[in-house]
Amino acid sequence: MRVVTIEPTFASFRDAARALLDEGVRPELVTWDDGERQQPSLFDASVPSAPGRRTTARVPAAFLARAEIAALHSDPSRWDVLYRLAFRLTHGEPGLLDDAADPDVVRLAELASAVRRDEHRMHAFVRFRRVEDEDGEAFVAWYEPEHDVLALGGEHFARRYPNMRWAILSSRRSIAWDGRALEVGPGAPRVRAPEGDGLEELFRSYYASIFSPARTNLALFEKHVPSRFRAEMPETAVVAELVRDAPERTRAMAAKKTSPSLAFVPPHADRDELARAAQACRACDLYARATQAVFGEGSTSASLVLVGEQPGDQEDIQGHPFVGPAGRVLDEALERAGIPRREVYVTNAVKHFKFEQRGKRRLHSKPNPVEVHACRGWLETELALIQPEVVVCLGATAAQALLGRTFKVTQQRGQIVDASPFAAQAVATWHPSAILRADKTDGSMERMREELVSDLTLAARTAGIGAHARKRRAVRVL
Numbered sequence: 001m002r003v004v005t006i007e008p009t010f011a012s013f014r015d016a017a018r019a020l021l022d023e024g025v026r027p028e029l030v031t032w033d034d035g036e037r038q039q040p041s042l043f044d045a046s047v048p049s050a051p052g053r054r055t056t057a058r059v060p061a062a063f064l065a066r067a068e069i070a071a072l073h074s075d076p077s078r079w080d081v082l083y084r085l086a087f088r089l090t091h092g093e094p095g096l097l098d099d100a101a102d103p104d105v106v107r108l109a110e111l112a113s114a115v116r117r118d119e120h121r122m123h124a125f126v127r128f129r130r131v132e133d134e135d136g137e138a139f140v141a142w143y144e145p146e147h148d149v150l151a152l153g154g155e156h157f158a159r160r161y162p163n164m165r166w167a168i169l170s171s172r173r174s175i176a177w178d179g180r181a182l183e184v185g186p187g188a189p190r191v192r193a194p195e196g197d198g199l200e201e202l203f204r205s206y207y208a209s210i211f212s213p214a215r216t217n218l219a220l221f222e223k224h225v226p227s228r229f230r231a232e233m234p235e236t237a238v239v240a241e242l243v244r245d246a247p248e249r250t251r252a253m254a255a256k257k258t259s260p261s262l263a264f265v266p267p268h269a270d271r272d273e274l275a276r277a278a279q280a281c282r283a284c285d286l287y288a289r290a291t292q293a294v295f296g297e298g299s300t301s302a303s304l305v306l307v308g309e310q311p312g313d314q315e316d317i318q319g320h321p322f323v324g325p326a327g328r329v330l331d332e333a334l335e336r337a338g339i340p341r342r343e344v345y346v347t348n349a350v351k352h353f354k355f356e357q358r359g360k361r362r363l364h365s366k367p368n369p370v371e372v373h374a375c376r377g378w379l380e381t382e383l384a385l386i387q388p389e390v391v392v393c394l395g396a397t398a399a400q401a402l403l404g405r406t407f408k409v410t411q412q413r414g415q416i417v418d419a420s421p422f423a424a425q426a427v428a429t430w431h432p433s434a435i436l437r438a439d440k441t442d443g444s445m446e447r448m449r450e451e452l453v454s455d456l457t458l459a460a461r462t463a464g465i466g467a468h469a470r471k472r473r474a475v476r477v478l
């Protein structure tokens with residue numbers, strides 16, 4: 001039996017795994033010791049890692065991407081799983097990852113998605129407190145993740161608060177942003193984190209203002225906000241009061257502006273249940289002439305969501321968003337922007353096709369503000385489920401639904417704007433159908449096509465997906 005001593009990091013594992021693979025050491029002969037589980041017996045031979053060593057072992061880039069994430073899991077047996085997979089991939093099973101029933105492949109997916117969930121929890125539950133030091137104002141949060149996601153989750157805060165100085169402390173690691181670079185440091189005791197400050201009051205009133213009384217769901221709150229996070233969250237102090245007032249506020253909202261489709265949205269639903277429920281939506285009259293509601297599709301853990309206007313003729317018939325001529329323009333732009341469509345979620349502001357019948361043809365007719373408002377509950381629910389980092393609004397209808405009625409795509413496209421509470425950020429761009437309608441002869445069509453690609457590229461970089469995923473993907477040598 002070989003005991004391989006590594007640091008509890010993917011880089012250290014990879015160095016050691018390379019050396020073992022080059023020697024052909026079988027996984028069942030290896031015990032991994034990352035210092036976090038019990039010490040090996042004195043009788044075991046120790047194999048030091050070989051930093052930076054070159055290897056001939058080649059593994060799919062998809063494996064490296066997933067393994068790097070899975071390595072952040074706290075399960076001590078993750079190194080066994082990763083090495084077993086690396087060994088099998090390089091010893092006669094190159095297509096192993098396509099076998100979705102293989103126990104190692106299943107475990108890799110479980111580890112990676114638990115880490116991603118923990119990263120999302122970190123985005124949602126970190127609460128900064130304002131402090132003053134010799135350099136002025138800074139913000140410090142205490143946050144204890146379940147897995148080693150501090151550096152991963154920190155990238156989100158660096159994008160979100162690029163001009164603030166901030167640090168997130170946990171017992172195992174800390175990260176700090178000075179306005180230029182993210183630095184990972186050692187853990188810090190809980191006492192180093194500041195207690196409440198004036199910002200908490202601000203946060204409570206912000207939370208109270210975005211709290212939706214019509215969708216009060218304490219069971220869901222308890223499920224999604226584990227008790228260990230609640231003490232750090234100033235808004236928990238106002239939850240009881242908000243819940244008590246919810247029925248009254250719901251009535252008041254009903255008299256004002258709540259989207260009528262929220263009445264058709266089932267509680268606790270996943271994407272498929274929502275898509276089924278949307279078929280029964282009667283919040284406006286568009287359902288009566290459309291073939292079906294066309295719900296959003298794609299990855300529900302996507303960090304990038306694309307929102308169009310409404311399904312067209314082909315989408316209405318086939319039941320999928322962006323599969324007609326506008327979809328082809330979009331697909332080509334996505335490809336040029338380095339965004340695999342399967343990695344994003346694609347939906348529309350309005351879920352039913354609105355058209356005028358001209359002979360045999362059904363011509364697109366723009367949904368009016370009442371119809372957009374009626375459907376908005378579905379879009380809000382999709383965004384609340386996915387919690388993307390970035391929303392791309394394709395055209396004015398989507399931009400005005402999410403960014404306000406005065407938003408002008410012609411003047412404001414291609415800029416990163418705040419999109420709370422729907423997403424951290426948004427970018428508005430041309431609708432692909434507007435490109436199809438543009439003048440070919442004066443260069444407008446080509447210019448808009450290029451602008452769509454560059455706006456999508458900006459969104460992908462901001463969300464860190466596809467070809468813009470942060471470093472993880474391109475490498476192929478283990």
Ligand code: URA
Pocket residue numbers: 308309310311312315320321322323324326327348433
């Ligand atoms: N136009 C849209 O806005 N959405 C679609 O799904 C198709 C065309």
